[in-house]
Amino acid sequence: MTVTEPTVGALPRELLVFEGARQIADGDCVIAGTGLPLLAGLVAQRTHAPSARLLIESGVIFPKVVPTPLSVVDPRIMHAPSKLGSLIESLGGFVQRGLVATGFLGGAQIDARANINSTWIERGTGRVRLPGSGGANDIASHCATIVVLTSHEKRRFPERCDYITSPGFLDGPGARRRAGLNPVRVKVVTDLCVMEGDDAEGELTISALMPGATVEEVLANTGFTPRVADHLGVVAVPSPEHLALLRDVLDPDSRYFPERLKNGNT
């Protein structure tokens, strides 16, 4: 691959990675699957959070990831860890045990109350079967902070999920407590905005916009009507050095950014 021109602006999905990375504090233990969440964790480790630790659900504890894992059992993600263990060790011994501050999740639907669906979608008279929970339900049940990185499409943001695979605020304030779950704070980062909320609020609020996006655009592409924060921030763009870190070091073959190649950015 040729070296990236550092002056090229960040692509929308690259901004998701950097805003995701900002959710990780130095010293946090973070669980992430492959793709943009893992890249966010790796960016954090190499920038503001050098002592953040990564946990992978398959049993990889604190790896030093090499480019570019396509799976949670990829040899590239098993590199130089504290230990190669099991699902029970990662999801039981760390996540359910309460040792993981932040969990990254994906999903086909996220609703107004931050519940996530990765199992079944109703479509017309039929249903579409999705992969199912994996470790997502465990992560949403036990981590204090959940971060979702996703593209912003109306069908992904219904008022209420067809099926709750992973609990957000369930039916609203206090519902997690009633179900037997600890409180959670959720941050959803999309290519248009950042939405966030906690148990006390029980719903998502638009807290920041991606550069160039408008509230109208967000609302037009959202199936529910989120509250809008009084003071809306704008998501910061990465420095040329940080962009080069992502493009040249962490995903040098653009395995997760085919659009880079199409745009002629590399």
Add this chain to the structure above:
Amino acid sequence: MAVGVHQLLNPLGQARVMSAAEAVQSFVEPGAVLGLGGQNINRCPMALVHEVVRQDIGELTVVGCNLSLPLDHLVAAGLVVRTEQGSGNLEKFGTLFSWRRAVEANRIEVRDYSHLSMASRFLAGAMGLPFMPVRSLLGSSILERLVAEEDAVVTADPWSGEPVVLVRACTPDVSLIHANAADADGNVVIDGVTSHEVDMVRASRHVIVSVEEVLPAGAFDDQPERVTISGAYISAVVEQPWGAWPTSVYRRYDYYESEIDGYQKSAKAGDEGPRAFLAEHVTAHADFDAYLAATDPGASARTAMAEQMRSLL
């Protein structure tokens, strides 16, 4: 039905070395609850699953945490009536297309769990317990269905009074795994992550393990700590180099993307694609070695993936 019911190991500690054909014929019966090892693109028991397809053993209930390529082969071959799993997908390589179509068409019954709750079911089975408490699933649609089907119960922790979920033990009739090595007594060495496999094996009535290399009995006498799973739980050991191909075996070989992509492309198009794929890649061949020789003549792909793994260690 075997799910949630205790079963004795039988016969304890009498593993025998045999061919995949003999092992599958001896231990996999129609209607069995079949545990699958491996996860996503790593250490999937491909050679053993090829043999189940070849012997056309059907009416299977397939159980595991992440079910991937081997499940999709079994579904495409029409051998599966039910699955109990944490997920069915291949991550970057896409979803399990045959499984998805079969589930959407109600051709197979499916029971969803989270990975931790499914792994906890195997842990219960491994310890001879009828159930295991978990604090996952609470408030979810997964739990709603499991409670309706009487597969899970929400109760109060007897000490704190806080809600916990009890999930039933999962005790497969037979489990299939692929590992790095075993000795002739069935003592198994797994390098890299073990996903859900150690507990699933210990919860199973019979276990067939295929390995890259069979070592003589007593090979681990001077380093027993190398053994991941005692031969006490193993019924049959099958020597099958490249037995997880095209998925990876940590320390041995990387996954082979083009073969996985090839299957996924055929599976995505409809039921005919994967059937034709299985006819060409599985049933056309007498055994797994013949499949490897036909799809990778000269072993150039295998050599390259072994080299790639060495470069990553």
